[in-house]
Amino acid sequence: MGEYVIKLPDVGEGVAEAELVEWHVKIGDLVREDAVLAAVMTDKATVEIPSPVDGEILWLGAEIGDTVAIGSPIVRLKVAGEGNVVSGAKPPQGMAAPTPNRSAQGGGEGATAAEAKPVSSSPAKPSASKSEPAPQSPLSGGARGGGTAPMSRGVATSGAPRTEGEKPLASPAVRLRAREAGIDLRQVGGSGPAGRISHEDIDAFLARGPQLARATGLAPKDGVEDIKVVGLRRKIAEKMSLAKSRIPHITYVEEIDVTALEELRAALNKEKRQDRPKLTLLPFLMRAMVKAIADQPNLNALFDDDAGIIHQHEGIHIGIAAQTPTGLVVPVVKHAEARDLWDSAAEVNRLAEAAKSGTATRDELSGSTITITSLGAMGGVATTPVINHPEVAIVGVNKMMVRPVWDGTQFIPRKMMNLSSSFDHRVIDGWDAAVFVQRIKALLETPALIFVD
Amino acid sequence: MKEISCKLLVVGAGPGGYVCAIRAGQLGVDTVIVEAGKPGGTCLNVGCIPSKALIHAAEEFEKVAHMAGGKSALGIAVAAPTLDLAKTVSWKDGIVSRLNSGVAGLLKKAKVKTVQGWATFRDGKTVEVETETGTQVIRAETIVIATGSAPVELPLLPFGGPVISSTEALALGDVPKKLAVVGGGYIGLELGMAFAKMGSHFTVVEALPRVLAQYDAELTRPVLKRLGELGVEVMAGATAKGLSTKGDALLVETADGKNAKVAADKILVTVGRKPLTEGWGLEQIDLDMAGKFIRIDDQCRTSMRGIHAIGDVTGEPMLAHRAMVQGEMVAEIVAGHKRSWDKRAIPAICFTDPELVTAGLSPEEAKALAGEIKIGQFPFAANGRAMTKQGEDGFVRVVARADNHLVLGIQAVGQGVSELSAAFGLALEMGARLEDIAGTIHAHPTQGEGFQEAALKALGHALHV
Numbered sequence: 001m002g003e004y005v006i007k008l009p010d011v012g013e014g015v016a017e018a019e020l021v022e023w024h025v026k027i028g029d030l031v032r033e034d035a036v037l038a039a040v041m042t043d044k045a046t047v048e049i050p051s052p053v054d055g056e057i058l059w060l061g062a063e064i065g066d067t068v069a070i071g072s073p074i075v076r077l078k079v080a081g082e083g084n085v086v087s088g089a090k091p092p093q094g095m096a097a098p099t100p101n102r103s104a105q106g107g108g109e110g111a112t113a114a115e116a117k118p119v120s121s122s123p124a125k126p127s128a129s130k131s132e133p134a135p136q137s138p139l140s141g142g143a144r145g146g147g148t149a150p151m152s153r154g155v156a157t158s159g160a161p162r163t164e165g166e167k168p169l170a171s172p173a174v175r176l177r178a179r180e181a182g183i184d185l186r187q188v189g190g191s192g193p194a195g196r197i198s199h200e201d202i203d204a205f206l207a208r209g210p211q212l213a214r215a216t217g218l219a220p221k222d223g224v225e226d227i228k229v230v231g232l233r234r235k236i237a238e239k240m241s242l243a244k245s246r247i248p249h250i251t252y253v254e255e256i257d258v259t260a261l262e263e264l265r266a267a268l269n270k271e272k273r274q275d276r277p278k279l280t281l282l283p284f285l286m287r288a289m290v291k292a293i294a295d296q297p298n299l300n301a302l303f304d305d306d307a308g309i310i311h312q313h314e315g316i317h318i319g320i321a322a323q324t325p326t327g328l329v330v331p332v333v334k335h336a337e338a339r340d341l342w343d344s345a346a347e348v349n350r351l352a353e354a355a356k357s358g359t360a361t362r363d364e365l366s367g368s369t370i371t372i373t374s375l376g377a378m379g380g381v382a383t384t385p386v387i388n389h390p391e392v393a394i395v396g397v398n399k400m401m402v403r404p405v406w407d408g409t410q411f412i413p414r415k416m417m418n419l420s421s422s423f424d425h426r427v428i429d430g431w432d433a434a435v436f437v438q439r440i441k442a443l444l445e446t447p448a449l450i451f452v453d
Numbered sequence: 454m455k456e457i458s459c460k461l462l463v464v465g466a467g468p469g470g471y472v473c474a475i476r477a478g479q480l481g482v483d484t485v486i487v488e489a490g491k492p493g494g495t496c497l498n499v500g501c502i503p504s505k506a507l508i509h510a511a512e513e514f515e516k517v518a519h520m521a522g523g524k525s526a527l528g529i530a531v532a533a534p535t536l537d538l539a540k541t542v543s544w545k546d547g548i549v550s551r552l553n554s555g556v557a558g559l560l561k562k563a564k565v566k567t568v569q570g571w572a573t574f575r576d577g578k579t580v581e582v583e584t585e586t587g588t589q590v591i592r593a594e595t596i597v598i599a600t601g602s603a604p605v606e607l608p609l610l611p612f613g614g615p616v617i618s619s620t621e622a623l624a625l626g627d628v629p630k631k632l633a634v635v636g637g638g639y640i641g642l643e644l645g646m647a648f649a650k651m652g653s654h655f656t657v658v659e660a661l662p663r664v665l666a667q668y669d670a671e672l673t674r675p676v677l678k679r680l681g682e683l684g685v686e687v688m689a690g691a692t693a694k695g696l697s698t699k700g701d702a703l704l705v706e707t708a709d710g711k712n713a714k715v716a717a718d719k720i721l722v723t724v725g726r727k728p729l730t731e732g733w734g735l736e737q738i739d740l741d742m743a744g745k746f747i748r749i750d751d752q753c754r755t756s757m758r759g760i761h762a763i764g765d766v767t768g769e770p771m772l773a774h775r776a777m778v779q780g781e782m783v784a785e786i787v788a789g790h791k792r793s794w795d796k797r798a799i800p801a802i803c804f805t806d807p808e809l810v811t812a813g814l815s816p817e818e819a820k821a822l823a824g825e826i827k828i829g830q831f832p833f834a835a836n837g838r839a840m841t842k843q844g845e846d847g848f849v850r851v852v853a854r855a856d857n858h859l860v861l862g863i864q865a866v867g868q869g870v871s872e873l874s875a876a877f878g879l880a881l882e883m884g885a886r887l888e889d890i891a892g893t894i895h896a897h898p899t900q901g902e903g904f905q906e907a908a909l910k911a912l913g914h915a916l917h918v
Contacts, residue, residue, distance in 0.1 A: 166822075167797065169859065169884040179791045194857040196884045 002083025004053055006075040008040065008068050017069045018047070020062045025075075029057045037075055040068065055079035170197040177202060232327045243389040246305060250425040252433050253382045254441055258400060259415045261447045268341075276342050281397065281417075282320070283344040285372060287450045288443035289395065290316055290337050293370070296436050300369045302390045303427050310392075310427055319368030319388055320348055322355045330388060331355045332368040341451075372397065383420045392427050393436070396420040454588050457566075459485045461787050462580060462593035464572045464733065467494020469764030469776030470599030471556050476784035478563025485591055486565055487572040487582050492556040494601055495765075496773040498549060499620040504640075506545035507623060508647045508804055510536075515650035526843070536651055538627050545623070574734030577757050595759050595787050598747065599780065600733060602726040602765035609695040610635065610703075616696065616720045619644060625719070629653050633703045633717035635693040637664030639803040641723035642676070646805055649683045656686040656715050658705055663689050668809060668864075669816070675846040675866050676805045688715070696720070728766040743768065751794040753783050761786075775799050798862075798881040800874040807847050808870050812877035813862035816852050825855035827887070829911025831903045833867045835918050838898040844868030849903040851887065851911050858886040858912070869900060876904055887911050 008018065018040035025037050031051045038049045055077030062068045077083075168185035170178070174197055178185045181202070188205045190197035229237055258281070265279050272279070293300045293316055301312040316337045319330040331351035336344060354360040371388040372395050379399020387394050398418035404411040419440065423433040443449050461477050463470045466488035474486040491498055517534040519525060560567055568591065570584035580596065582589040604618040612618055622644050628651045634641040637659030649655040657664060657680075664680075664687060665673040680687060690708030697704055703715040728746050741748045741756035746768040753761045761783045764776030782792045800812035813819075819826045830850040833839035839847075847867025853860045863877040880890055890908035895901045902917075909915040 167795070171883045175795050179793065179795070182791070192884075193888070194854075194859040194884065194886050 002079055002081055003058065003085040004055055004077040004079040004083040005073045005085055006037065006049070006052065006077065008070055008072050008074050009049065010070050017067050020064055020066050020068055020074070023060060023064060025057050025060075027057050027060060031055060031057060031077070049074070051075075051077070053077060053079050168197055169195055174199055174202060181206065232329070236327055239389060240386055243386050247387050247389060248425045249384070249387060249422045250428070250430055250433060251384045251420060251422045252430070252437050253418055253420045254437050255416050255418050256441045257405065257414050257445050258417045261444050262400075262415050264447050277345045277349050279341070279345050280348075281400070282348055282372065282374070283341050284444065284447060284450065285395070285397065285440070286318055286333065286336050286339075286344045286348075287341055288440045289318065289370065289372075291443055291450060292436055292439040293337075295439060296432060298432070299393045299423075299428065299436055301392050301427070302369060303392050303424060304390060305426070313369045315369070317367050317369045319371035319391075320351065321371060321373040321388075322352055324356050324358070326358075329355045329360065329365060330368060330371060331360050331364050332366065334367065370394070375399075382418055385420060385422045387422050387424055392424040393433075394422050395440070396422070454590055456590040456592065457485065458592040459483045459566070460593065461485070461595050461597065461784070462487065462591055463597045463599055463780075464580065465494065465599035465601055465764075466492040466556070466560075466567070467599055467601045467764060467776065468496045468773040469601075469780040470494065470597065471560060471780075472777040473597050473599065473763060473780030473784045474565045475559050475563045476781045477787055478560070478565040480784060480788035482784065482788050484563075484565045485568060485593065486560060487568045487570065487580065487591070489569070489571040491553045492560065492567070493549075493553055494773075497552050497556065499623055501773055502552060503545050503549055503623045504619070504643060504647075505804060506548055507541065508643060510541045510544070511647035511650035512806070536628065538625060538651070542624055542626075572733055574737045577738050577760055580734075595761065597753075597780070597783055598755070598760065598762040598766060599764050599776065600729040600766045601776075602728050602771055604722070605725045605727050607635065607693065607722055607724060610693055610720065610722055612722070614696075615700055615718065616722060619721070619723055622648075622719070622721050629718040631717045632656070632719050632721060633658065633715045634721045634723060635703070636722060636724035637661070637687070637689070638667070638723060638725065639665065639805070639809075641721065642680075643804050644721060644723070645685065646680070646683065649685050650806075654684070654686075656688060656703075656717070658688045658691050658693050658703065658715065660692050661689065662708075665803065665805075665809070668803075668811065672809060672811075672850070672864055672866050675807050676803075676809065678846065679806050686715075688713075693722075726765065726771055728768075730766060752786055752792065753779050753794070770799055770801055772799060772801060796882070797884075798878055800878045802871045802874055804871065807844065807867045810865045810870050810874045810877060811862070812864070812874060813860070813881045814852060815862055815864070816850075819852045819854075819861040823854045823856075823861060826861070827853045827855050827858070827911045829853075829887070829907040829909065829915070831906040831910055831915060831918065833900065833903055835906075836898075836900060836903050838900050838902070839867065841898070842868060842900075844900075849873070849907040851890070851904070851907040853887050853908075853911055858888060860885050860887060860890065860908075863904070863907075865903070867900065867903075873901060873904060876901060 020038060021041045022039040023037070024039070025031055031037065031054065033052065033054050034050045036048045037051050040047050040049060057075060058078050059076035061072065061074040068074060168188065169190055170185055175185065177199065178188070183202065183205060185197055188197050188201055191201050192198050261281070261284060265281065265284065269279050297312055298310070300316050301310050303310050315335050318333045318336045320333060321328060321330050331354065333339070333344060333347045333351065339347060351360065351364060354364060368388060368391065370391055370393050373383070373385045374397035375383065377399065382398060383396045385394045385396040396419065398420055400415055400417035402413050403416040405414040405416065419437060421433065421437055460483040463474045463484065463486040466474070466486050470486060470488070471492055474484050477484040496502060514534055514536050517531055520527070520529045520531050521533040523530060557567065568582050568584060568589055570582040570589065572580045572582045575581055575590070578592055578594070578596070580591045580593070582591060604620070606612055610616050619640055628648060630653065632645065632648050632653040632655045634645040634655065634657045637657045641657060642664060645655045645657055663670065663673070665676060677687070688705060688707060692706045694704040694706055694712070697714060701716060701718070703717050703720050705713045705715055707713050730745065730747065738757055738760065740760065747755055747762040747766050749755055749762050749767045753763050753767065755762050763779035763783055765771040767779070778796065779794070782794065785792045798813040800810060803809040814822065816826065816828055828850060830848050832848045834845045839845050844867055847865065847870065849865040849870070850863070851860060852862040860880055863880065865873055865877070887908045890905060891912055893905065895905040906915050906917055910918065
């Protein structure tokens with residue numbers, strides 16, 4: 001029988017000490033190799049300490065809440081065979097410093113180093129360690145390995161453990177300052193003798209903020225970056241404010257079965273001439289809108305609410321909301337009523353390209369009478385589009401996906417897509433809005449209707 | 454009926470109340486203080502101050518009497534002194550009245566309005582005061598109850614005739630030939646020893662097995678020795694049973710169950726003090742209590758919003774300096790500052806001969822809190838200054854945690870050690886370790902060196918023992 005000492009291994013991240021937060025064993029327990037003995041917490045992570053050997057716990061070297069120096073013995077085990085404690089002799093010095101990237105490396109003994117590899121519960125973040133106060137002693141488990149007793153000089157360690165209910169140690173002046181600053185001194189580590197909290201500790205605490213996140217490895221941040229709202233962003237902000245403050249929106253969401261449309265689109269794309277653009281859903285929608293507007297021309301209008309006049313346009317100029325690196329822009333496909341499917345597609349592509357590269361002219365970015373907005377592949381189930389003031393309607397395209405649809409006898413997979421459309425309720429009644437969307441739905445679900453007059 | 458209103462009303466102008474009012478006034482809080490008696494409360498009028506005056510007079514008289522006995526080691530010989538107690542008392546009254554007007558002046562300077570009369574709560578915001586000129590109603594946003602405490606009366610020995618409380622003992626016309634004191638706590642022994650020095654034959658009757666039972670036996674030993682030298686009879690474990698029919702003796706049941714008669718001209722009952730919670734309308738506001746005391750939190754708030762309580766009415770230790778700090782704190786809270794009670798030690802002094810000082814934890818308490826402790830004790834027999842003052846009895850004792858040497862408690866017994874309480878309190882509040890005290894230069898020759906030496910002793914290297 002021999003005795004085996006387990007020392008607190010270097011838990012990485014350049015820490016010199018760790019707080020013991022949990023014992024998984026008690027004196028007298030029999031443990032197997034790799035059984036978890038304890039958990040320690042550094043500023044960033046909780047690390048479990050496994051047993052490198054089978055044995056019986058003889059001694060535990062720290063209380064929960066104690067701060068234990070790396071390399072301090074924390075457990076003594078009775079083991080079969082020789083153990084690692086040579087009677088009367090000092091334990092041998094440990095290995096060389098651990099490799100920097102490992103989150104864990106064995107502590108004092110060569111024998112334990114290979115096996116006592118703690119499991120880090122959260123990945124080490126080497127870059128974050130620079131914010132930590134410099135440890136006052138050499139870092140590596142090896143260098144400190146030679147039997148440093150835990151808290152052998154409690155007077156010398158920072159943040160000496162306080163028993164529950166014990167008052168934090170601080171002079172009346174420090175206490176007063178903490179009170180006025182709203183600091184709970186129980187949360188402040190004392191760097192002074194016997195864990196006394198100094199004015200400097202308060203400074204450090206204030207600079208660092210409350211360390212709520214010690215247990216999670218997350219850190220609260222208090223910085224604020226001021227960003228001036230200029231250029232396009234200011235334009236967008238103004239337009240959105242104008243639209244939302246003036247226009248009482250009504251938003252209508254309807255789902256559309258686009259299975260047939262998708263088949264047609266695929267077929268057309270397959271058969272298309274070389275010089276023709278690849279078709280997306282957009283040109284079909286544009287054509288459908290042109291048809292629907294023919295029945296309800298009041299939707300293709302600009303409402304001059306200051307003058308109290310609705311300018312109902314004959315020409316249908318469809319704005320296509322597009323995301324660019326600098327923000328949202330709305331290039332306009334002019335005279336959609338005069339463009340066929342291919343022409344519409346080509347114009348959309350051209351404008352999108354121009355908008356993205358920033359070469360779209362002022363003319364190309366203005367003059368719309370109705371707008372389409374689409375988040376494309378991001379889609380979403382529904383949106384509440386904001387009307388492009390002073391227009392009176394906007395049609396939003398949501399993501400297409402295959403959904404089960406009840407056909408009367410069974411569920412069948414259908415390609416479904418929602419349209420989320422908003423209307424200016426001052427001049428468009430809900431009924432009109434619904435009729436408009438239902439018309440588009442009918443056209444898109446039976447796409448042949450788009451092409452017949 | 455007159456009505457006034459104010460931001461802060463303080464009921465009782467004892468050390469807690471008047472400090473609270475002065476501080477509030479300094480902070481610009483519109484403050485009224487009500488007091489039925491003279492400002493200064495028990496402490497100034499019938500407690501700390503007058504008793505210390507009398508104790509000093511007794512000490513001086515005893516010194517001279519000792520010299521007159523022809524046994525003075527100092528080689529001083531004088532004729533036998535006489536004592537005119539009435540004159541002593543009027544000198545003491547002079548001090549008290551100077552301090553009375555001092556407090557009144559400070560209140561005035563702080564722009565605090567003083568209303569003379571007995572206050573009774575009408576509700577949580579309103580108090581009625583019976584003044585000489587009629588009833589004054591005072592409405593206040595915040596009220597501080599600082600009504601203090603009163604001597605406890607024994608049912609078998611009601612005050613009156615030869616049975617007196619500490620208040621009457623401080624105003625006697627002549628020195629009683631035979632004085633019996635019931636209750637061997639600090640008040641009884643302070644006064645009893647003073648009268649013993651002035652020539653009374655003094656018997657103390659204590660129900661507990663020993664006098665000054667709140668202190669550990671080691672600390673009180675020098676006091677017991679001195680009681681013996683003064684010829685004081687100590688009846689411990691004995692119970693006072695009443696007054697003899699003639700009224701010239703105290704009936705006592707001794708520790709072994711026998712009945713005894715203690716001849717006495719005056720019987721001073723000092724069995725403790727009780728919080729003054731009656732007669733001012735506590736029932737109108739129905740505050741939560743903690744035993745006999747008004748329950749307060751760490752900001753001296755009671756269970757009713759807008760009512761604070763401070764001082765003796767809120768619990769032990771019933772000490773003026775505790776009340777003063779509470780009063781100051783409450784005033785600052787009322788003025789909108791962030792404060793709460795965070796003191797580590799309330800030093801307590803017993804002005805017997807020799808004096809006793811305690812601050813922080815006793816060795817027993819320290820052991821219970823911290824587990825392993827270190828104790829360093831330095832005797833005044835090894836202190837040069839104590840020798841030159843003929844005060845070799847006693848010691849300083851320092852109690853510290855064994856693991857980090859944080860000083861948890863300090864006790865001392867010896868001539869004049871009351872003044873060391875300042876150093877003890879500071880050490881504890883600052884969170885001193887043994888090394889801090891050992892590392893502070895203490896001027897030579899003073900009794901304060903004993904403090905440093907005690908710390909050194911706890912560290913294992915005292916120099917002068």
